Amino acid sequence: MRVLGVDPGLTRCGVGVVEGVAGRPLTMLGVGVVRTPADAELGLRLVAVEQGIERWLDEYEPEYVAVERVFSQHNVRTVMGTAQASAVAMLCAARRGIPVALHTPSEVKAAVTGSGRADKAQVGAMVTRLLRLSAPPKPADAADALALAICHIWRAPAQTRLQQAAARIGPDRAVAQNRLQQAAAAHASHQASKGRTA
Template identity: 95%
Template sequence: MRVLGVDPGLTRCGVGVVEGVAGRPLTMLGVGVVRTPADADLSHRLVAIEQGMEEWLDEHRPEFVAVERVFSQHNVRTVMGTAQASAVAMLCAARRGIPVALHTPSEVKAAVTGSGRADKAQVGAMVTRLLRLSAPPKPADAADALALAICHIWRAPAQNRLQQAVARHTLNATKGRTA
């Protein structure tokens, strides 16, 4: 499975591509940051993020895109920018028919470090170890994007089985009512 992880942000949008399957060693295929100037108009910043996402999708051809779920922060301006960058990433994937998964920050931290309250240094250290890198990716947004991809690779099989079980249960329940 090849996953593009996206840590959304208006100034720095972390991106990272990881390939592998749960229970096997994972491989980093690329990591970076799509940057936009803080003093540019919002519309131009969103176009720059779109162009950056399209380049990553063209180059790496992921099967899935994993995006950090936007959660409420104290700074409304920050959360709005994060949500806008997140929407651009989801739009780019949807346009190509690539499934998008949203993962909360605590879900990603728990998957990668074992603790949903891990700090950025712990996440970076585990990403470095899991991908057998010589140093943690910089900035932290890049490491977070890789963590999102890792989280999705590890959690997708269980999530898929759960969705299939729910679908079967719903189908069986519907058949039982019509009989």
């Protein structure tokens, strides 16, 4: 499996390509950053991000694109730029028919380091170790892009099995099973509360 990881950003958009399968050594094929000038007009910056990602897609022909899921931050301006760059990456992949997976920062950290609360230095150190690199990729955006690709390679098989199981069950049966589980949980809770009051 060949995955392009994208750590979205307007000023620095990290990109990294990793190849391999879960349970086997992984190989880094390329890593870098698509940069745009902070003082440029927004539309031109988005075009530059698009052109940069398109070059990576042309050169490495990934089977999947893994993008960091944008979450709300205190700085609305920063999150808007990140969301816009993320949308550009998804658009580039969709235009080519390449599946896109979104992973939260905590999912990526947990997959790569074992802790969803790991800091950037810990993520960089594990990326370096997992890909057998001589030094951590710089800047951190590049290391984060590789971590996204690694996360997807490791998580994709389980996600695929879950999707296939849900498809076999069918939406009506899945809803019915969910309602039965909720009713059973409510009944158990009611029984437990009766036992506490007796």
